Amino acid sequence: KENGKRKKPKFWRPISCPVCPAGRHDDAIELRAPKHADTAVNRTAGRKRAIPPRFTKKSKLKLSEYLKNMATPEIEAQLAPLRIAVKEYGDLVRELKANGAPKIDIDKAVVELKARKKKLEETEVALAPKEASFDRLKLEDLLKRRFFYDQSFSIYGGVTGLYDFGPMGCALKANMIQEWRKHFILEEGMLEVDCTSLTPEPVLKASGHVDRFADWMVKDLKTGECFRADHLIKNAAEKIMSDKKADEATKHALQDVLARLEGFDDKDMHEVITKFNFKSPSTGNDLTPPIAFNLMFPTQIGPTGDFKAYLRPETAQGIFVNFKRLLEFNQASFIEFL
Incomplete structure (x- = not known):
């Protein structure tokens, strides 16, 4: 203390806190995170808000798997007939396809199969205990507050389907790409190419996308x-x-x-x-x-605007147009790529 007041040490710095609304603790003098109870106090508003519950491994299990492993005999008695009904029509669809049945008969069986699956899923949700439920809204709220991602241009109202990754989101994305490369490129020996997103109209005209996509x-x-x-x-x-x-x-x-x-x-x-x-x-x-x-985004290449192009609707188009070059590179009669 100095003159009766607590003096901040030279190494003092605010402690960031991912739980509190303010996100930092300016009055902290020790380099450790503060302990929180079940609620956190918003210092600016003077009000309490509930802390979202932590997600356990149990909440990450699929609901159907949870019910298969943890269901009581009473719940299983209600789900068993529905599962049998789904299996019955699943076998029927496979049988119709194997026997070359008319397409309309197969389509009708598929519609009925989807209806039975939907009924089974709805029953599973209704019978599931609270600890097996998963609150998607809370997860999305958490990811947006921690800026894993957020809607693009949100300060101007945002656009549906467009998102920006924050620092943690970028790190997560980079890790996923790294694992993808580790498995498919290093272990499986597949060929990696990085192609342009702009595709001239003649390419997509030949593939049928201009007329049918x-x-x-x-x-x-x-x-x-x-x-x-x-x-x-x-x-x-x-x-x-x-x-x-x-x-x-x-x-x-x-x-x-x-x-x-x-x-x-x-x-x-x-x-x-x-x-x-x-x-x-x-x-x-x-x-x-x-x-x-048309689901493709049109654009023009060049100052005249006469050369039409599109943002490619599928990532696979780059490997198809480069197939000959990849074949020569691999010096083989066939290649595998992803």
């Missing part, structure tokens, strides 16, 4: 909100099929639609939306006919 979208006629047509049909059909008051003929017709949905074009989707009077899920308004939305 698109989703069918519908718009709300009043608000302009967009929806993927296949997702809208699927969600609306499942809602009707789960309604006990809906007639059986409609349910069978919708089941047939779901089985063939992947092969539908814009005319087929518009016919289904019109026939079953599907509306906007947000407002209940009418919808436009489906329009094609």
Whole structure:
């Protein structure tokens, strides 16, 4: 102490704390992290907030695996018939494929298999004990507060699907790439290439991406909100099929639609939306006919803007166009790459 006041030593520095809202302890004089109780005090606001619970190894287990290992006889009695039902249709799908059954029969069996799997998962979630649950929102909140990652341009409202990695996120990403290289490059002996993200239009025209790499979208006629047509049909059909008051003929017709949905074009989707009077899920308004939305980001190369290009939609395209060079480099009749 000096003049009755505690003097800070020369080696003093604030102690960073990942738990407290302020993130640091300016009044600390020892180089050790402060101990916290179940709540932390926000010194600026004078209010308490709950500390998110630490994630244990048990919470990282998959829910289905947890229930297989830890389920009580009562829980197992409820899950066993559902698992048998899933296995039954899984075997049926494999049998149909092995026997060369018509595609529509296989698709119908796959739809039923997915429905049974969904019912099993919902039952597992309902029966799972609290210690087996995993709070994704708390994990996301923790990762964003520690700046593992955050939404890009968040101070200007952000853009869905774009994210920035913070210091810890970059370190985690670098470690994952290092492990990837260690396994596939060093141990498996595969060839690594790093290709440009910009791809000229002729390349993607030859691969069919320019003409076919698109989703069918519908718009709300009043608000302009967009929806993927296949997702809208699927969600609306499942809602009707789960309604006990809906007639059986409609349910069978919708089941047939779901089985063939992947092969539908814009005319087929518009016919289904019109026939079953599907509306906007947000407002209940009418919808436009489906329009094609190309999933690739277009750009131009050069000052004239005449040379069109796209951001490559798939990482594999670089190895395909460089296949001959890689074959010559490897001096072999075949090569393996990833």
